[in-house]
Amino acid sequence: MTFFSILFALIAEQYRPVTASHWIARMSARWLDWVAGEFGGKSEEGASPIGARLACMVAFILPTFLVFVIYVVCMVTYPILGFVWNIIIAYLFFGFRQFSHSFTLVHESIESHDLPAARAALGEWYGPELDISSLTETEVISLALERAIIGSHRHVFGVLFWFLMPMGPAGVVLYRLADTAAQRWSQRGDFNLSEAARHFFYVLDWIPARITAMGFAIVGNFEGAAYGWRYLTRKWPDSLSSVILASGSGALGVRLGEPLSEPDSDEALRMAEAGEPLVYEVGMEPTERTMRSAVGLVWRLVIAWMALLLMLTSAVWLG
Numbered sequence: 001m002t003f004f005s006i007l008f009a010l011i012a013e014q015y016r017p018v019t020a021s022h023w024i025a026r027m028s029a030r031w032l033d034w035v036a037g038e039f040g041g042k043s044e045e046g047a048s049p050i051g052a053r054l055a056c057m058v059a060f061i062l063p064t065f066l067v068f069v070i071y072v073v074c075m076v077t078y079p080i081l082g083f084v085w086n087i088i089i090a091y092l093f094f095g096f097r098q099f100s101h102s103f104t105l106v107h108e109s110i111e112s113h114d115l116p117a118a119r120a121a122l123g124e125w126y127g128p129e130l131d132i133s134s135l136t137e138t139e140v141i142s143l144a145l146e147r148a149i150i151g152s153h154r155h156v157f158g159v160l161f162w163f164l165m166p167m168g169p170a171g172v173v174l175y176r177l178a179d180t181a182a183q184r185w186s187q188r189g190d191f192n193l194s195e196a197a198r199h200f201f202y203v204l205d206w207i208p209a210r211i212t213a214m215g216f217a218i219v220g221n222f223e224g225a226a227y228g229w230r231y232l233t234r235k236w237p238d239s240l241s242s243v244i245l246a247s248g249s250g251a252l253g254v255r256l257g258e259p260l261s262e263p264d265s266d267e268a269l270r271m272a273e274a275g276e277p278l279v280y281e282v283g284m285e286p287t288e289r290t291m292r293s294a295v296g297l298v299w300r301l302v303i304a305w306m307a308l309l310l311m312l313t314s315a316v317w318l319g
Helices: 002-015 023-040 049-077 079-093 097-111 115-126 137-163 169-188 191-219 222-231 239-252 265-274 288-318
Strands: none
Touching (some): 002 079, 002 137, 002 288, 023 049, 023 169, 023 191, 079 137, 097 137, 137 239, 137 288, 169 191, 191 222, 191 239, 191 288, 222 239
């Protein structure tokens, strides 16, 4: 049933995509903003450490519990209703179109050699925190690839992992709310609230992030992905995203992130004496062709996941 729920949700999303302006996205944002305001918006200091943890429990657990109760009731009474509920939740919280539209705009602009339009599309995607005025074409492509790789994990592969957990659709809601809160609450300037949300999401995403990284290695350049995962994660500050980006860039055979700094003579001597290998950049500079390759990489991993899930479903039915 899980396989067909995901399959029907993906098909439905291709015809009627769930975008950032969809009602479920607006309702999720309002709910998280209300919880943040109740626990951290009534004082200048913001939420206390305990209050921030309670805010996470209220914001994430209550909707998750509601979705889980509806799922159990449907499965106990009429299993077909549980199947429909699975499709609805998967459709609302799972899929490519929730992040791919912006990537497509950047890709089309690069393909038509319109760098100002590509910068504008990238700036709209990233928001005002990114200065796009002096970005080169290579930098625009690199930043778009990084955002797309992380988006594919947080909207597809991470969601898929939690959908396969015993909680079913409730796990999907828990994961997506935690991800949204970790990003949204960081913009409020409330340290305790943002740290609590990021820690909560870190716990949820630690295993899925590494499974996605392994998946990129399997369907892409294995040696490049393995090398990137082992040595190049330090190029990004976020410990979760760095694993996915290092593996994804290695699987594509391109250089992403900030260039590695060359070790000075003392550091090189210390590494040689300790027997540590010299870390070097791998891959080529990203180009328009790399953006097409990234789409293929993500689709190959989706097909691999679906094939594995189909085999497991068939084994359960035949057994």
